[in-house]
Each structure stands twice: as structure tokens, then as C-alpha cells.
Amino acid sequence: MSAVRTVLGDIRPEELGVCDAHDHLFLHSPRLPGQELNDATAARAELEAFRAAGGASVVQWTPYGMGRRAADLPLLSRAAGVHVVCATGLHQAAHYAPELLDGLRGKPADVFVAELTEGIGTSGVRAGLVKVAGGFHALDAHARWTMTAAAEAHHATGAPIAVHLELGTGALDVLDLLCGELGVPPHRVVLGHLNRSPDLVVHRQAAETGCWLAFDGPSRAHHATDWRMPDAVRALAEAGFGHRLLLDGDTVAAGARAVDGGPGMPYLLRRVRPRLERDLGTELTHRVLTDNPARAFAVDWDGR
Known part of the structure; x- marks a missing residue:
């Protein structure tokens, strides 16, 4: 039976409710000095504010080695009354100390599978997806290494793979690798940040494969694309791809x-x-915020 794997355990897909399909409660990176998300009180207040606005679930894309604070997530989820899904996986190499990546050589897929099925460290929290990342209009060796490991983890567990697209680019290269070379079914791939490169042709080509397309709002100040996001979403919906769309805050x-x-x-x-x-319209918007995430993040874990 399909279920969404949350930090409090597996739930039925329909229990996910109104979903922020890509966000972060905790995160730290050398690329964002002084901007760390590491305050549990603030994370709880943010979840409570989301709940008060009508939200029911948040998918945290913070992967391995970037300050997920997995042990804190169940406490926050219970306190705020919001379902939280946690990620395993790896971001771009620039987000890590070289020695951390060196320690994973030869075994990243094993780490991903263990975090999906056994738990993250001693927290007991199991991840519900694998997060990886591409580069700007290209896939470097690190991206290919992490995506290969993500594909292995998917084939072992069925877990969805969520992909950070750098400035919204490289979607077709990612799909060629994951779905073409590595055999991941397109409906198990979520492409993130597509609003940051509002190329409607690429969006439609990606949608035609059957993958999920996630749009953020609002973007950072230097990504002057917020005003184009509704047009991109509408274009995809009018082309018949409303059932492949997700929305998030990031x-x-x-x-x-x-x-x-x-x-x-x-x-x-x-x-x-x-x-x-x-x-x-309200019907399609409800589908994007509620029905689509329930399908995108549901997995037949089959006892795993």
C-alpha cells in the first residue's frame, strides 16, 4: 500500500493535505554564511504560521550533511500539528567540506538507502525522498555521482528523487541521466526551481516525460521571475499538465x-x-497543492 514517509511514520497519501512541496526548517551551508537555519524555536513558529494559513504538510529538502537536525523534526511536527517529510541525498559539492564527501566515496547509495529504511543516525527518523542537484545548464562529475547513487537508492526502495535545478536550468539533462541512462521512472522525479528559468518550451518538454514540476514562490530577490511563475503554471495547465505540478516556498x-x-x-x-x-480556478489550485503532492511523494514501501 502506498504511503508518504513522514518523520512521525508512514501516513496515507490523502492525509498529507495542503502541502509545501519543497522547503527547509533547518539548513546550513558554507555558501550561505551567516544565514543558517538552526533555530528550533523559529522553525516551530514558522510551521505554526503555515498551519494557521491552512497548511498541513512540509517536505524538507535539506539533505545529508547540511544540518537537517533530524532528531528535532518529530518534536516540531507534533508541536505544530504539521506533517514533515525529511530528505536524504547530497547537494552540490560546494555545500560540503571535501573530507565529508571523501568519507562517502564508494557508498553514497548505501547511506541513502539506510536513511530511507532504517533511519538517520540515532534519531530513528526515516527519510521519505532523495535530494540531489544539477549545475548551471550542465551536470558535472559530482552531479552524475550523486544522481547515480540516488537512482540506486530509488531502485532499492521506490523513493522519489527531488532535484535542485541550478537557477532552474538543466532539466532535460537531468531527465536524460536519471530516466534515460539510469532507468528511474519519470513519475518518481521532482524537478525543483523551474520558475527561475521561465523557459516554457523546456517546461513542456520536461512535463511530457511524466515527471513532476515544482515552482517556488517567492524566489530570492535576485531571481526576478516571480511575476512569470503564474504564467508558466497556467501554460502547463492549459497544455494538459496540471496533474504534474507542485508548489513550494523554499x-x-x-x-x-x-x-x-x-x-x-x-x-x-x-x-x-x-x-x-x-x-x-480553485479546483486546479487545490489539485496542485493537495492532490499532486500526495501522489508525488507516496511510495509503496512494502515493509521497507
């Missing part, structure tokens, strides 16, 4: 949180949802 820095004066997780429901309901 809060990656403390200053972006609602509790710190930023838009935060509630923005997805406070501003993005009404805009899309006006443009696309």
Missing part, C-alpha cells in the same frame, strides 16, 4: 522566515494560492 535563509520579517512558508498560501485561484 525558505533557505533565516531572514526569509515569516517570524523574522520575511515572506516565509505562509506566503505560499497567503499570496500565491489566491493568485493562482484567480488565474486557474
